[in-house]
Amino acid sequence: MSEDLWTPHAPSNPEFSIPALSVPEGVVAGSVTLIIPTFNEAGNIGELLSRLAGSLPAGLACEVLFVDDSTDDTPAVIEKAALDLPFPVSVLHRENPVGGLGGAVVDGIRATGEGRPGTDWIVVMDADLQHPPHLVPELVGEGERTGADLVVASRYLPGGSRAGLAGNYRIAVSRGATGLAKGLFPRALRGISDPMSGFFALRRSAVTADALKPLGYKILLELAVRCRPAKVAEIPFVFQDRHSGESKSGAREGMRFLAHLAALRSATPLARMLGFGLIGLSGFVPNLAALWLLTQAGMHYLPAEIAANQAGVLWNFLLIETLLFRDRRHRHWADRVGRFVLLANADLLLRIPLIALFVARFGMQVLPATALALVTTFVLRFAATEALVYLPRKARTARPTRS
Missing domain, CATH: 1.10.3130 (serine acetyltransferase, domain 1)
Structure with a gap:
């Protein structure tokens, strides 16, 4: 797999500042790496990084790692948008996108342990702004408060919503996939109301990248079944509308999801x-x-x-x-x-x-x-x-x- 890793220097604009947010109560100011897989998301990058800059507390050491499979100018857009940010931004571009979105996340997890400063938490989120950036501190804070190894942003808790799913068909498919996964893996998914969520925080010490064999989008399902985090917590979130572009899900991803379920179920x-x-x-x-x-x-x-x-x-x-x-x-x-x-x-x-x-x-x-x-x-x-x-x-x- 051919990969290019671009890491910018410190922010070039010394006058740039963000609101003086404090680390949520109970959170140890450790290091957090946001892993954001991208595939042709150039239209979302500027707004995403802007919202992250306004959401991340100043006392929380944080970096953003984009794992990019794009065929458009997304890496160049990231490089330009990252110049005026108060946190470091990196791009890991994959010429051979093995494993789809899940494979991108695993390569990002692997990169957090290769010659980089120690990362306490990994937060995985999409680039299309359907996952609200302001919840990143809450995910990490809930993990620190409860001692959980995995914190899931769930659409199915009180206060959460799947409003951003376009149409009854996608809602039915999401519900059906959730029910099927929980029926096949009742023990591994105990305490996870939304195993199809792609928005979650994970202690770096609780995951080994080499144990993961993802196929398609459902990386949380892969992590929960193969790594079996000792303690799981959840927070509610409202699934937003896409900021720009079109959804990458379709019939092909549906077939990959079924194949992924079969592979996980036949692991013994x-x-x-x-x-x-x-x-x-x-x-x-x-x-x-x-x-x-x-x-x-x-x-x-x-x-x-x-x-x-x-x-x-x-x-x-x-x-x-x-x-x-x-x-x-x-x-x-x-x-x-x-x-x-x-x-x-x-x-x-x-x-x-x-x-x-x-x-x-x-x-x-x-x-x-x-x-x-x-x-x-x-x-x-x-x-x-x-x-x-x-x-x-x-x-x-x-x-x-x-x-």
Whole structure:
């Protein structure tokens, strides 16, 4: 990943001043890094930095880090707007925006620990002013007062509102996504009424960037599920209208969200095995559909069975790649396809001898023998798929040479 980090010097205008705000009661004047991911947000930068300058208390050591994936002049606009500010502003421009908005936040978190002064708190917010800048001190203050590791700005607390969501469709989608996430992760999201919020404060000591594997916009969900902060607090906020530009959310982000949920839910071996089995069952649909089409076209049922089985195998491969092993695709895709197809067809060849063994050697009836063979080959295929298709290759160690 090619990245450019621009860090300005101290404010160039000595006459610039902000209102004499004090640090909220209970807040230790530590260091705060605001991580703001941007993608073509040039029209919002000036107003955002102006509001931040009027909101951040003078006693709170603060810096702003923009992690930028833009294709427009957003970095140049940030550089110009930052000249007259009382706090340092940096831009981390990513040429390869891996992981979308969530990946940008993780790269920002990683940057806070690489050759920079220690940061006590990280505040994540959007650049479009739908997250009110004046709440940044309140987020940090609530964390200091309560001893929480994570403080979420929630639209669903008394005093909060989702008013800035445009239309009933987006409101319904947001509500549905929230309910789905809380239903899948009831323990990890306990105490978080708005897991879809992108506005929150996090103790730097409570997160390890290398543990995060985000996909798309929902970075709070990723942090809560993978890092499991010990204590969570919330404050209400009113979701504002966009200041400038258009929303980046859409059907594609919706699909990425579902894939993200599946990846988080399948993080343990038992969950992956269950998902592997459910995907295998779903493969009967394309298998039977292909068999019907081939036999209707006049193909003999035996070669049609073999060909139709490949349709189910490829269906299973696509779902497993997307939902279960998205972050384990270390080998070339052709290598993964070949290995997966070979294992899936070996399953058929192994099942018949196993059934014969159970019947002839152990005296089992055909139906229970078949069921036991199905379970046995399923477990073996899952283990072999994980080990032979998706585990990374072992690094070769160089042999010592004689002088």
